[in-house]
Amino acid sequence: MTSSAVHEVGVAAPAAAPAPPAGRSKRRGRSDLGWALVFVLPLFAGVALFYLWPIVRNFWFSFTEWGPFGDSEWVGFDNYAELITDATMGRAILNTLGYTAILLCGIPLAVYFASLLNRPGLRFASVFRAAFFLPYVAMPAAISMVWRIIYNGDFGILNYMLSLIGIDGPSWLSTEGVALVAVALVGVWISLGFNLIILSAGMKGIPVELYEAASLDGATRWKQFTTITVPLLTPSIFFVSVMTVISGFQLFDLLYALMGTTNPAIDKTQSVVYYFFTNIKTGDNGYAAAIGVVILLLVGIFTVLQFRLQKKWVTYV
């Protein structure tokens, strides 16, 4: 069954043989329009309906205001003007940037762990790798449950451990300011595995000869790490940073699941995506659409900024 079609083709080929030149010329200036339609159209139709058209519509929505019954009217730049003076939005942007900054601090940690995992002769490397990767595959909404208990102000394990060294820990997830850090630490815990895998792959690409030559010259491990590993790893570090900023701006799951909608600190801790979500839920669609456009702008600005800055610190060999 599996090979029958090829056989049929083999049998059918002689029948088509009388016109090889036609086949040849067809191949040269070939256009596979018919087949291309069959192959691309199903995907492109869906992409156009569910992504391209919505993107266009969202821009239009961002200039409208929605009534309670789904009616909308054109309000020009009102939503954007409101957003600029909206303190909640300003706070949400700052929170998102703060969260992203803490996520970025997880990258040096991932570089360090990746360098340990890539030590020659290290045993159980695949076991360690699997352990570090586990949080990345776990459902954030579900693993948040246990973190809520760990972070609990009254009976949480974290505060118990802090109490052993004489520190009276706060109620981590319901204290303003502290909550964002607590959420971000879970973010670091989740993203470490992904960063580790990407950086580890980058490290494997560094020629062993460099280390051999360096150790013959008497360079210490630390020296090798700072003069060979880190500089040659900067392209991978750059990639991981770009991905981290993009995912940092998407902060939502952890806020929703760790803190919850009735948390007293959520208003001061929410992210831009969380604010987008609450506006959709309250039916402020025009405002939500404008927030979506602002998120696009922010992510765009920071990505361009990163690509600009890369020239200053990324070494391409």
Add this chain to the structure above:
Amino acid sequence: MSKRPVGARESNTIAYVVLTVGAVVMIFPFVWQLIMSLGTNADVISIPPSFWPSEFKPENYANVFDRVPFLSQFGVSVAITVIRTIGQLVLCSMAGYAFARMYFPFKGVVLALILAILMVPPQVYLLPQYQIIQGLGWLNTVIGIAAPGIFSAFGTFMMRQFFMGLPPELEEAARLDGANQFQIFWKIMLPLAKPGLSALAIITVLWSWNDLLWPLIVATSAESMPLSAGIATLTSGRTITDYPMLLAAAMMAMAPVLLLFLFMQRRVIDGVAFSGLK
């Protein structure tokens, strides 16, 4: 000469210690969650914290089914994940192949339009997507939650890159034998693309199973939610009283993906790395 390996072994000891501490921090929440999901509420809230149930209560797991529409949410999760994964495998591999190997007018423009989506955060299209689903009458349905995720710009790009890396000679030979495009794709290229397909399947399953924001927008009734949204709404917005039951629910919600990972570690890690590195 003999000094270096000794020194290397010595400092690897530190590496083992640091890696073990790191691994414990990574794994501890999972293990503690599993243990406490089998205990009593008093165990969870005890000071100092307990690490073993005072009383073994597997019925916490049974209680989940009374308190939450767990089975229907599980069904929704499975259904949307299967639909999205199969849909992406079929559509992305076909389109990816066409973009890698076929010649047709406006190919560059069409590809650029698809790739542009990758640069756009989801919040730019989620609201209009919601309205399309609403207009189709698909709110609170499996197909409504799954539909947009069947079409993936990222998957298409990934499969295109994969097909571009395959040697063209085999296709040339088949073409000379008179095979048509579909036969070449189906009989020759697709079997060669298994590593790419497996990577795409793995990242789609992970994403689909854990996806939260979109299901929260289109599914409002508890029965029609996937597990991610079900678990999140179970704990968001209310005071928790029965911790072990919630830990059991969360455990079961994560279990399929965790088991997939434990049994296919290499493939999952390679798949995610492959998709990250393209």
